[in-house]
Amino acid sequence: MADLLLTNIHKSYDKTEVIANLNLTIKSGEFMVFVGPSGCGKSTLLRMIAGLEDISSGTLTINDEIVNDVVPAERGVAMVFQSYALYPHMTVFDNMAFGLRQSKTPKPEIERRVNGAASILQITDYLKRLPKHLSGGQRQRVAIGRAIVRDPKVFLFDEPLSNLDAALRVQTRIEIAKLHNDLDATMIYVTHDQVEAMTLADRIVVLNAGHIEQVGSPLELYNSPANKFVAGFIGSPKMNFIPTTHKALTSAPDNVTEIGIRPEHLIHTTKAKAKLNGRLRHIEQLGEYALAYIDLGNDVEITAKLEGESGLQHGADMYLTFDAKKVHHFDSNGVTLSTTMASA
Incomplete structure:
Protein backbone atom coordinates (compact mmCIF):
# COMPACT_ATOMS: atom_id res chain seq x y z
CA MET A 1 0.00 0.00 0.00
CA VAL A 230 -21.24 18.64 -8.46
CA ALA A 231 -24.94 18.70 -7.57
CA GLY A 232 -25.88 18.01 -11.18
CA PHE A 233 -23.21 15.38 -11.79
CA ILE A 234 -23.67 13.24 -8.68
CA GLY A 235 -27.02 11.46 -8.53
CA SER A 236 -29.09 9.58 -11.08
CA PRO A 237 -31.35 10.94 -12.48
CA LYS A 238 -29.56 14.25 -12.06
CA MET A 239 -30.76 17.03 -9.79
CA ASN A 240 -33.49 19.42 -10.99
CA PHE A 241 -32.65 23.13 -11.06
CA ILE A 242 -35.37 25.78 -10.87
CA PRO A 243 -34.69 29.54 -11.08
CA THR A 244 -36.00 31.40 -8.05
CA THR A 245 -37.72 33.78 -10.49
CA HIS A 246 -40.07 30.97 -11.48
CA LYS A 247 -43.72 31.65 -10.72
CA ALA A 248 -43.94 28.61 -8.40
CA LEU A 249 -41.34 30.03 -6.01
CA THR A 250 -42.96 33.01 -4.41
CA SER A 251 -40.05 34.24 -2.32
CA ALA A 252 -36.37 33.55 -1.83
CA PRO A 253 -33.41 35.37 -0.28
CA ASP A 254 -31.78 37.84 -2.67
CA ASN A 255 -28.54 35.86 -2.95
CA VAL A 256 -30.31 32.63 -4.03
CA THR A 257 -30.78 32.46 -7.81
CA GLU A 258 -31.59 28.76 -8.23
CA ILE A 259 -32.83 25.91 -6.10
CA GLY A 260 -32.02 22.26 -6.64
CA ILE A 261 -34.32 19.31 -5.87
CA ARG A 262 -33.39 15.71 -6.54
CA PRO A 263 -35.99 13.67 -8.47
CA GLU A 264 -36.27 11.18 -5.60
CA HIS A 265 -37.18 13.99 -3.18
CA LEU A 266 -40.24 15.07 -5.15
CA ILE A 267 -43.56 13.64 -3.90
CA HIS A 268 -46.71 13.32 -5.98
CA THR A 269 -49.53 15.00 -4.03
CA THR A 270 -52.88 16.78 -4.32
CA LYS A 271 -53.46 20.22 -5.79
CA ALA A 272 -54.15 21.66 -2.34
CA LYS A 273 -50.78 20.49 -0.96
CA ALA A 274 -48.69 21.16 -4.06
CA LYS A 275 -45.59 23.38 -4.01
CA LEU A 276 -44.95 22.78 -7.72
CA ASN A 277 -47.36 22.00 -10.51
CA GLY A 278 -46.97 21.28 -14.19
CA ARG A 279 -47.92 18.99 -17.04
CA LEU A 280 -46.63 15.47 -17.64
CA ARG A 281 -44.66 15.31 -20.90
CA HIS A 282 -43.46 11.70 -20.68
CA ILE A 283 -43.28 8.85 -18.17
CA GLU A 284 -40.94 5.85 -18.02
CA GLN A 285 -42.43 2.89 -16.19
CA LEU A 286 -39.60 0.88 -14.62
CA GLY A 287 -41.63 -1.37 -12.31
CA GLU A 288 -40.07 -0.51 -8.96
CA TYR A 289 -40.42 3.19 -9.77
CA ALA A 290 -41.40 5.53 -12.58
CA LEU A 291 -39.57 8.56 -13.97
CA ALA A 292 -41.94 11.41 -14.76
CA TYR A 293 -40.76 14.26 -16.99
CA ILE A 294 -42.75 17.38 -16.15
CA ASP A 295 -43.08 20.78 -17.80
CA LEU A 296 -43.41 23.51 -15.15
CA GLY A 297 -43.77 26.26 -17.72
CA ASN A 298 -41.45 29.18 -18.43
CA ASP A 299 -39.00 26.77 -20.13
CA VAL A 300 -38.43 24.80 -16.92
CA GLU A 301 -38.60 21.00 -17.06
CA ILE A 302 -37.99 18.65 -14.14
CA THR A 303 -37.82 14.92 -13.46
CA ALA A 304 -39.65 13.20 -10.59
CA LYS A 305 -38.84 9.69 -9.40
CA LEU A 306 -42.15 8.25 -8.25
CA GLU A 307 -42.41 5.07 -6.20
CA GLY A 308 -44.08 1.98 -7.62
CA GLU A 309 -46.14 1.64 -10.79
CA SER A 310 -47.93 4.72 -12.01
CA GLY A 311 -51.14 5.02 -13.99
CA LEU A 312 -50.29 8.56 -15.07
CA GLN A 313 -50.85 9.45 -18.71
CA HIS A 314 -49.16 11.91 -21.04
CA GLY A 315 -50.57 15.41 -20.56
CA ALA A 316 -51.83 14.82 -17.01
CA ASP A 317 -51.71 17.66 -14.49
CA MET A 318 -48.90 17.03 -11.99
CA TYR A 319 -48.88 18.29 -8.40
CA LEU A 320 -45.68 17.88 -6.41
CA THR A 321 -44.36 18.70 -2.96
CA PHE A 322 -41.02 18.25 -1.19
CA ASP A 323 -39.27 18.58 2.16
CA ALA A 324 -37.69 22.05 2.35
CA LYS A 325 -34.74 20.54 4.27
CA LYS A 326 -33.75 18.60 1.13
CA VAL A 327 -33.67 21.64 -1.12
CA HIS A 328 -30.27 22.95 -2.28
CA HIS A 329 -29.62 26.65 -2.88
CA PHE A 330 -27.19 28.23 -5.35
CA ASP A 331 -25.98 31.75 -5.96
CA SER A 332 -25.42 33.40 -9.33
CA ASN A 333 -21.99 31.70 -9.63
CA GLY A 334 -23.45 28.25 -8.97
CA VAL A 335 -21.92 28.04 -5.47
CA THR A 336 -23.96 26.23 -2.82
CA LEU A 337 -25.47 28.43 -0.09
CA SER A 338 -26.61 27.32 3.34
CA THR A 339 -29.65 29.57 3.39
CA THR A 340 -33.17 28.23 3.86
CA MET A 341 -35.93 29.46 1.59
CA ALA A 342 -38.71 31.40 3.28
CA SER A 343 -41.36 29.49 1.38
CA ALA A 344 -40.62 26.10 -0.10
Whole structure:
Protein backbone atom coordinates (compact mmCIF):
# COMPACT_ATOMS: atom_id res chain seq x y z
CA MET A 1 0.00 0.00 0.00
CA ALA A 2 1.07 3.58 -0.54
CA ASP A 3 0.23 7.20 0.16
CA LEU A 4 0.15 9.48 -2.88
CA LEU A 5 0.61 13.24 -2.79
CA LEU A 6 -0.02 15.40 -5.85
CA THR A 7 1.26 18.94 -5.36
CA ASN A 8 0.62 21.83 -7.77
CA ILE A 9 0.26 19.44 -10.71
CA HIS A 10 0.06 21.05 -14.14
CA LYS A 11 -0.25 19.34 -17.51
CA SER A 12 -0.12 21.16 -20.82
CA TYR A 13 0.13 20.12 -24.44
CA ASP A 14 1.93 23.04 -26.10
CA LYS A 15 -0.27 25.99 -25.07
CA THR A 16 -3.31 23.89 -24.13
CA GLU A 17 -3.64 23.44 -20.38
CA VAL A 18 -5.31 20.16 -19.42
CA ILE A 19 -4.65 20.02 -15.66
CA ALA A 20 -4.20 23.25 -13.69
CA ASN A 21 -2.62 23.56 -10.22
CA LEU A 22 -4.12 20.33 -8.89
CA ASN A 23 -3.48 19.32 -5.28
CA LEU A 24 -4.65 15.99 -3.86
CA THR A 25 -3.74 13.51 -1.13
CA ILE A 26 -4.66 9.83 -1.51
CA LYS A 27 -4.33 7.77 1.65
CA SER A 28 -2.77 4.33 1.87
CA GLY A 29 -5.42 1.63 1.34
CA GLU A 30 -7.97 4.10 0.01
CA PHE A 31 -10.25 3.48 -2.97
CA MET A 32 -10.25 6.83 -4.76
CA VAL A 33 -12.39 7.44 -7.82
CA PHE A 34 -11.80 10.21 -10.38
CA VAL A 35 -15.08 11.13 -12.04
CA GLY A 36 -16.19 13.81 -14.45
CA PRO A 37 -17.40 14.43 -18.00
CA SER A 38 -15.39 13.55 -21.09
CA GLY A 39 -12.39 15.81 -21.49
CA CYS A 40 -12.17 16.82 -17.82
CA GLY A 41 -8.63 15.41 -17.43
CA LYS A 42 -9.30 12.33 -15.32
CA SER A 43 -7.54 9.80 -17.59
CA THR A 44 -4.64 12.21 -18.16
CA LEU A 45 -4.23 12.52 -14.40
CA LEU A 46 -4.22 8.73 -14.01
CA ARG A 47 -1.64 8.35 -16.78
CA MET A 48 0.62 10.91 -15.07
CA ILE A 49 0.46 8.83 -11.89
CA ALA A 50 1.32 5.74 -13.94
CA GLY A 51 4.23 7.51 -15.63
CA LEU A 52 2.70 7.22 -19.10
CA GLU A 53 2.38 11.03 -19.35
CA ASP A 54 4.98 13.58 -18.29
CA ILE A 55 4.07 16.10 -15.59
CA SER A 56 4.53 19.63 -16.93
CA SER A 57 5.14 21.01 -13.43
CA GLY A 58 4.48 20.07 -9.83
CA THR A 59 5.44 16.96 -7.89
CA LEU A 60 4.03 13.45 -7.55
CA THR A 61 5.06 11.62 -4.40
CA ILE A 62 4.49 7.93 -3.67
CA ASN A 63 5.41 6.83 -0.14
CA ASP A 64 7.46 9.99 0.43
CA GLU A 65 9.47 9.50 -2.80
CA ILE A 66 9.14 12.02 -5.63
CA VAL A 67 8.58 9.90 -8.73
CA ASN A 68 8.24 12.52 -11.51
CA ASP A 69 11.31 11.12 -13.29
CA VAL A 70 10.91 7.48 -12.24
CA VAL A 71 10.07 5.14 -15.13
CA PRO A 72 6.64 3.42 -14.97
CA ALA A 73 8.05 -0.04 -14.23
CA GLU A 74 9.81 1.23 -11.11
CA ARG A 75 6.95 3.26 -9.60
CA GLY A 76 5.26 0.30 -7.94
CA VAL A 77 2.00 0.82 -9.82
CA ALA A 78 -0.03 -1.52 -12.00
CA MET A 79 -2.65 -0.34 -14.49
CA VAL A 80 -5.79 -1.98 -15.82
CA PHE A 81 -6.93 -0.43 -19.09
CA GLN A 82 -10.32 -0.09 -20.73
CA SER A 83 -9.19 -2.53 -23.42
CA TYR A 84 -8.13 -5.92 -22.08
CA ALA A 85 -4.88 -5.86 -24.12
CA LEU A 86 -4.34 -9.62 -23.73
CA TYR A 87 -1.93 -11.53 -25.94
CA PRO A 88 -4.26 -13.66 -28.11
CA HIS A 89 -1.72 -16.46 -28.68
CA MET A 90 -0.98 -16.91 -24.96
CA THR A 91 -2.97 -18.82 -22.38
CA VAL A 92 -4.49 -17.04 -19.40
CA PHE A 93 -1.61 -18.28 -17.25
CA ASP A 94 1.00 -16.98 -19.68
CA ASN A 95 -0.75 -13.62 -20.04
CA MET A 96 -0.69 -13.16 -16.28
CA ALA A 97 2.89 -14.44 -15.98
CA PHE A 98 4.36 -12.44 -18.87
CA GLY A 99 5.46 -9.38 -16.89
CA LEU A 100 6.97 -11.51 -14.13
CA ARG A 101 8.97 -13.51 -16.67
CA GLN A 102 10.23 -10.28 -18.24
CA SER A 103 11.52 -9.21 -14.83
CA LYS A 104 13.16 -12.66 -14.39
CA THR A 105 11.05 -13.64 -11.39
CA PRO A 106 11.82 -17.24 -10.32
CA LYS A 107 9.44 -19.85 -11.78
CA PRO A 108 8.07 -21.08 -8.40
CA GLU A 109 7.27 -17.49 -7.42
CA ILE A 110 5.52 -16.90 -10.76
CA GLU A 111 3.35 -19.97 -10.23
CA ARG A 112 2.53 -18.92 -6.67
CA ARG A 113 1.50 -15.41 -7.68
CA VAL A 114 -0.49 -16.43 -10.76
CA ASN A 115 -2.34 -19.21 -8.96
CA GLY A 116 -3.02 -16.91 -6.01
CA ALA A 117 -4.43 -14.17 -8.24
CA ALA A 118 -6.48 -16.69 -10.21
CA SER A 119 -7.98 -17.99 -6.98
CA ILE A 120 -8.93 -14.49 -5.82
CA LEU A 121 -10.57 -13.73 -9.18
CA GLN A 122 -12.16 -17.19 -9.55
CA ILE A 123 -10.48 -17.91 -12.91
CA THR A 124 -8.38 -20.93 -11.87
CA ASP A 125 -10.35 -23.17 -14.24
CA TYR A 126 -9.46 -20.89 -17.18
CA LEU A 127 -5.67 -20.77 -16.79
CA LYS A 128 -5.06 -23.04 -19.80
CA ARG A 129 -7.53 -21.28 -22.09
CA LEU A 130 -6.77 -18.72 -24.77
CA PRO A 131 -8.44 -15.28 -24.48
CA LYS A 132 -10.71 -16.01 -27.46
CA HIS A 133 -12.40 -18.74 -25.41
CA LEU A 134 -13.32 -16.31 -22.59
CA SER A 135 -16.23 -13.96 -22.10
CA GLY A 136 -15.69 -10.22 -21.80
CA GLY A 137 -15.99 -10.35 -18.03
CA GLN A 138 -13.50 -13.21 -17.80
CA ARG A 139 -11.02 -11.33 -19.98
CA GLN A 140 -11.30 -8.29 -17.77
CA ARG A 141 -10.59 -10.46 -14.73
CA VAL A 142 -7.46 -11.76 -16.46
CA ALA A 143 -6.37 -8.17 -17.07
CA ILE A 144 -6.93 -7.40 -13.38
CA GLY A 145 -5.06 -10.58 -12.45
CA ARG A 146 -2.10 -9.44 -14.53
CA ALA A 147 -1.99 -6.35 -12.30
CA ILE A 148 -2.39 -8.31 -9.05
CA VAL A 149 0.58 -10.61 -9.72
CA ARG A 150 2.89 -7.61 -9.84
CA ASP A 151 2.05 -6.96 -6.17
CA PRO A 152 1.99 -3.19 -6.77
CA LYS A 153 1.83 -0.37 -4.25
CA VAL A 154 -1.01 1.21 -6.20
CA PHE A 155 -3.65 -0.21 -8.58
CA LEU A 156 -4.80 2.11 -11.38
CA PHE A 157 -8.05 1.43 -13.26
CA ASP A 158 -8.87 3.39 -16.43
CA GLU A 159 -12.60 2.87 -17.14
CA PRO A 160 -12.20 -0.94 -16.94
CA LEU A 161 -15.92 -1.71 -17.28
CA SER A 162 -16.73 0.34 -20.37
CA ASN A 163 -16.56 -2.62 -22.75
CA LEU A 164 -18.89 -4.82 -20.71
CA ASP A 165 -22.66 -5.14 -20.99
CA ALA A 166 -24.88 -3.86 -18.19
CA ALA A 167 -25.14 -7.12 -16.25
CA LEU A 168 -21.40 -7.80 -16.44
CA ARG A 169 -20.62 -4.24 -15.36
CA VAL A 170 -22.58 -4.77 -12.14
CA GLN A 171 -20.99 -8.17 -11.52
CA THR A 172 -17.43 -6.97 -12.21
CA ARG A 173 -17.98 -3.82 -10.13
CA ILE A 174 -18.85 -6.02 -7.15
CA GLU A 175 -15.76 -8.13 -7.79
CA ILE A 176 -13.51 -5.05 -7.85
CA ALA A 177 -14.99 -3.84 -4.56
CA LYS A 178 -14.40 -7.28 -3.03
CA LEU A 179 -10.86 -7.28 -4.42
CA HIS A 180 -10.15 -3.99 -2.68
CA ASN A 181 -11.41 -5.38 0.62
CA ASP A 182 -9.43 -8.61 0.22
CA LEU A 183 -6.15 -6.94 -0.78
CA ASP A 184 -6.56 -3.80 1.36
CA ALA A 185 -4.78 -2.05 -1.49
CA THR A 186 -4.55 1.57 -2.62
CA MET A 187 -6.72 1.86 -5.72
CA ILE A 188 -7.37 4.78 -8.08
CA TYR A 189 -10.24 4.32 -10.49
CA VAL A 190 -11.29 6.52 -13.41
CA THR A 191 -14.85 6.52 -14.72
CA HIS A 192 -17.38 8.81 -16.36
CA ASP A 193 -20.16 6.77 -14.72
CA GLN A 194 -21.20 8.39 -11.45
CA VAL A 195 -23.03 5.18 -10.39
CA GLU A 196 -19.69 3.34 -10.46
CA ALA A 197 -18.13 6.19 -8.51
CA MET A 198 -20.87 6.17 -5.85
CA THR A 199 -20.81 2.40 -5.33
CA LEU A 200 -17.04 1.83 -5.31
CA ALA A 201 -15.35 4.85 -3.78
CA ASP A 202 -14.15 5.63 -0.29
CA ARG A 203 -13.77 9.15 -1.67
CA ILE A 204 -14.61 10.71 -5.01
CA VAL A 205 -12.71 13.44 -6.85
CA VAL A 206 -15.08 15.37 -9.13
CA LEU A 207 -13.11 16.92 -11.99
CA ASN A 208 -14.20 19.60 -14.41
CA ALA A 209 -12.02 21.15 -17.13
CA GLY A 210 -8.81 20.14 -15.36
CA HIS A 211 -9.87 21.46 -11.95
CA ILE A 212 -11.08 19.67 -8.82
CA GLU A 213 -14.62 20.79 -8.02
CA GLN A 214 -14.95 18.75 -4.80
CA VAL A 215 -13.44 15.79 -2.95
CA GLY A 216 -15.47 13.76 -0.48
CA SER A 217 -17.24 10.53 0.33
CA PRO A 218 -20.12 9.53 -1.97
CA LEU A 219 -22.75 10.61 0.54
CA GLU A 220 -20.96 13.89 1.26
CA LEU A 221 -21.11 14.77 -2.42
CA TYR A 222 -24.72 13.62 -2.69
CA ASN A 223 -25.98 15.45 0.40
CA SER A 224 -23.67 18.48 0.45
CA PRO A 225 -22.44 19.32 -3.06
CA ALA A 226 -20.10 22.32 -3.11
CA ASN A 227 -21.65 23.79 -6.23
CA LYS A 228 -24.16 23.31 -9.01
CA PHE A 229 -21.74 21.30 -11.15
CA VAL A 230 -21.24 18.64 -8.46
CA ALA A 231 -24.94 18.70 -7.57
CA GLY A 232 -25.88 18.01 -11.18
CA PHE A 233 -23.21 15.38 -11.79
CA ILE A 234 -23.67 13.24 -8.68
CA GLY A 235 -27.02 11.46 -8.53
CA SER A 236 -29.09 9.58 -11.08
CA PRO A 237 -31.35 10.94 -12.48
CA LYS A 238 -29.56 14.25 -12.06
CA MET A 239 -30.76 17.03 -9.79
CA ASN A 240 -33.49 19.42 -10.99
CA PHE A 241 -32.65 23.13 -11.06
CA ILE A 242 -35.37 25.78 -10.87
CA PRO A 243 -34.69 29.54 -11.08
CA THR A 244 -36.00 31.40 -8.05
CA THR A 245 -37.72 33.78 -10.49
CA HIS A 246 -40.07 30.97 -11.48
CA LYS A 247 -43.72 31.65 -10.72
CA ALA A 248 -43.94 28.61 -8.40
CA LEU A 249 -41.34 30.03 -6.01
CA THR A 250 -42.96 33.01 -4.41
CA SER A 251 -40.05 34.24 -2.32
CA ALA A 252 -36.37 33.55 -1.83
CA PRO A 253 -33.41 35.37 -0.28
CA ASP A 254 -31.78 37.84 -2.67
CA ASN A 255 -28.54 35.86 -2.95
CA VAL A 256 -30.31 32.63 -4.03
CA THR A 257 -30.78 32.46 -7.81
CA GLU A 258 -31.59 28.76 -8.23
CA ILE A 259 -32.83 25.91 -6.10
CA GLY A 260 -32.02 22.26 -6.64
CA ILE A 261 -34.32 19.31 -5.87
CA ARG A 262 -33.39 15.71 -6.54
CA PRO A 263 -35.99 13.67 -8.47
CA GLU A 264 -36.27 11.18 -5.60
CA HIS A 265 -37.18 13.99 -3.18
CA LEU A 266 -40.24 15.07 -5.15
CA ILE A 267 -43.56 13.64 -3.90
CA HIS A 268 -46.71 13.32 -5.98
CA THR A 269 -49.53 15.00 -4.03
CA THR A 270 -52.88 16.78 -4.32
CA LYS A 271 -53.46 20.22 -5.79
CA ALA A 272 -54.15 21.66 -2.34
CA LYS A 273 -50.78 20.49 -0.96
CA ALA A 274 -48.69 21.16 -4.06
CA LYS A 275 -45.59 23.38 -4.01
CA LEU A 276 -44.95 22.78 -7.72
CA ASN A 277 -47.36 22.00 -10.51
CA GLY A 278 -46.97 21.28 -14.19
CA ARG A 279 -47.92 18.99 -17.04
CA LEU A 280 -46.63 15.47 -17.64
CA ARG A 281 -44.66 15.31 -20.90
CA HIS A 282 -43.46 11.70 -20.68
CA ILE A 283 -43.28 8.85 -18.17
CA GLU A 284 -40.94 5.85 -18.02
CA GLN A 285 -42.43 2.89 -16.19
CA LEU A 286 -39.60 0.88 -14.62
CA GLY A 287 -41.63 -1.37 -12.31
CA GLU A 288 -40.07 -0.51 -8.96
CA TYR A 289 -40.42 3.19 -9.77
CA ALA A 290 -41.40 5.53 -12.58
CA LEU A 291 -39.57 8.56 -13.97
CA ALA A 292 -41.94 11.41 -14.76
CA TYR A 293 -40.76 14.26 -16.99
CA ILE A 294 -42.75 17.38 -16.15
CA ASP A 295 -43.08 20.78 -17.80
CA LEU A 296 -43.41 23.51 -15.15
CA GLY A 297 -43.77 26.26 -17.72
CA ASN A 298 -41.45 29.18 -18.43
CA ASP A 299 -39.00 26.77 -20.13
CA VAL A 300 -38.43 24.80 -16.92
CA GLU A 301 -38.60 21.00 -17.06
CA ILE A 302 -37.99 18.65 -14.14
CA THR A 303 -37.82 14.92 -13.46
CA ALA A 304 -39.65 13.20 -10.59
CA LYS A 305 -38.84 9.69 -9.40
CA LEU A 306 -42.15 8.25 -8.25
CA GLU A 307 -42.41 5.07 -6.20
CA GLY A 308 -44.08 1.98 -7.62
CA GLU A 309 -46.14 1.64 -10.79
CA SER A 310 -47.93 4.72 -12.01
CA GLY A 311 -51.14 5.02 -13.99
CA LEU A 312 -50.29 8.56 -15.07
CA GLN A 313 -50.85 9.45 -18.71
CA HIS A 314 -49.16 11.91 -21.04
CA GLY A 315 -50.57 15.41 -20.56
CA ALA A 316 -51.83 14.82 -17.01
CA ASP A 317 -51.71 17.66 -14.49
CA MET A 318 -48.90 17.03 -11.99
CA TYR A 319 -48.88 18.29 -8.40
CA LEU A 320 -45.68 17.88 -6.41
CA THR A 321 -44.36 18.70 -2.96
CA PHE A 322 -41.02 18.25 -1.19
CA ASP A 323 -39.27 18.58 2.16
CA ALA A 324 -37.69 22.05 2.35
CA LYS A 325 -34.74 20.54 4.27
CA LYS A 326 -33.75 18.60 1.13
CA VAL A 327 -33.67 21.64 -1.12
CA HIS A 328 -30.27 22.95 -2.28
CA HIS A 329 -29.62 26.65 -2.88
CA PHE A 330 -27.19 28.23 -5.35
CA ASP A 331 -25.98 31.75 -5.96
CA SER A 332 -25.42 33.40 -9.33
CA ASN A 333 -21.99 31.70 -9.63
CA GLY A 334 -23.45 28.25 -8.97
CA VAL A 335 -21.92 28.04 -5.47
CA THR A 336 -23.96 26.23 -2.82
CA LEU A 337 -25.47 28.43 -0.09
CA SER A 338 -26.61 27.32 3.34
CA THR A 339 -29.65 29.57 3.39
CA THR A 340 -33.17 28.23 3.86
CA MET A 341 -35.93 29.46 1.59
CA ALA A 342 -38.71 31.40 3.28
CA SER A 343 -41.36 29.49 1.38
CA ALA A 344 -40.62 26.10 -0.10
